[in-house]
Amino acid sequence: MKWMDMSLQQFQDALASNDPTPGGGTAAAVALGQASALTRMVVQLTLGKEKWQEGWKAAEAAEIVIGNVYQRAGELAQLDSDAFDGVMNAFRMSKTSDEEIKRRKESIRSNTLNAAKVPYETVLLGMELLSCQAALAKHGNANAVSDIGVASLLASAAVKGALFNVEINLQSLPADMGVEMREQCSHIRSKCSEVSREIMHAVHDRMSA
Numbered sequence: 404m405k406w407m408d409m410s411l412q413q414f415q416d417a418l419a420s421n422d423p424t425p426g427g428g429t430a431a432a433v434a435l436g437q438a439s440a441l442t443r444m445v446v447q448l449t450l451g452k453e454k455w456q457e458g459w460k461a462a463e464a465a466e467i468v469i470g471n472v473y474q475r476a477g478e479l480a481q482l483d484s485d486a487f488d489g490v491m492n493a494f495r496m497s498k499t500s501d502e503e504i505k506r507r508k509e510s511i512r513s514n515t516l517n518a519a520k521v522p523y524e525t526v527l528l529g530m531e532l533l534s535c536q537a538a539l540a541k542h543g544n545a546n547a548v549s550d551i552g553v554a555s556l557l558a559s560a561a562v563k564g565a566l567f568n569v570e571i572n573l574q575s576l577p578a579d580m581g582v583e584m585r586e587q588c589s590h591i592r593s594k595c596s597e598v599s600r601e602i603m604h605a606v607h608d609r610m611s612a
Contacts, residue, residue: 406433406484407477428483428522431564435529436476438557439469442536445551449543461538468535472528479525483568486521489514516580519572522565523584526591529562533598540605552606559599566592
């Protein structure tokens with residue numbers, strides 16, 4: 404059964420088990436999906452409401468981003484687990500000859516690189532979502548400002564959690580593999596924190612207005 408086909412309780416039980424999957428990468432992708440869903444709720448509570456007309460532009464922009472994230476997040480949750488299984492299968496390959504050892508090594512590296520690429524997509528989508536939440540926090544429906552706050556916390560957790568998974572996989576690979584990801588991780592983490600703080604300040608400001 405795929406993770407997104409499970410009930411919330413079933414998935415939570417699977418996450419709590421001693422099986423290696425689902426793990427942190429899958430949880431990060433699920434968090435991203437929840438963040439996009441909650442953001443969509445705020446969008447719907449803003450669009451068409453005359454009182455919140457100032458936030459319509461932000462809501463429309465957010466909906467475009469959500470369209471890219473909502474379904475894909477669930478797919479990434481499954482792909483993350485599949486990628487880890489691919490790495491484990493590569494480690495189980497036979498190594499009784501030089502040719503088998505070579506094939507096993509190449510398979511381990513290619514599957515490990517894939518296990519970094521999957522959460523990296525979660526990272527990039529999470530940053531897209533965060534980038535549209537700030538304006539929604541400032542100008543969207545003020546009655547739902549706490550919800551956009553929670554959505555941004557989930558998006559931030561998705562980004563930073565997925566970054567852990569990117570980095571731990573890249574650490575076991577040669578320096579010439581995953582170069583772009585290596586170069587971007589530190590910058591993305593800093594940018595994520597910066598945008599998250601901006602959203603939190605906007606949320607607190609509107610709650611105290």
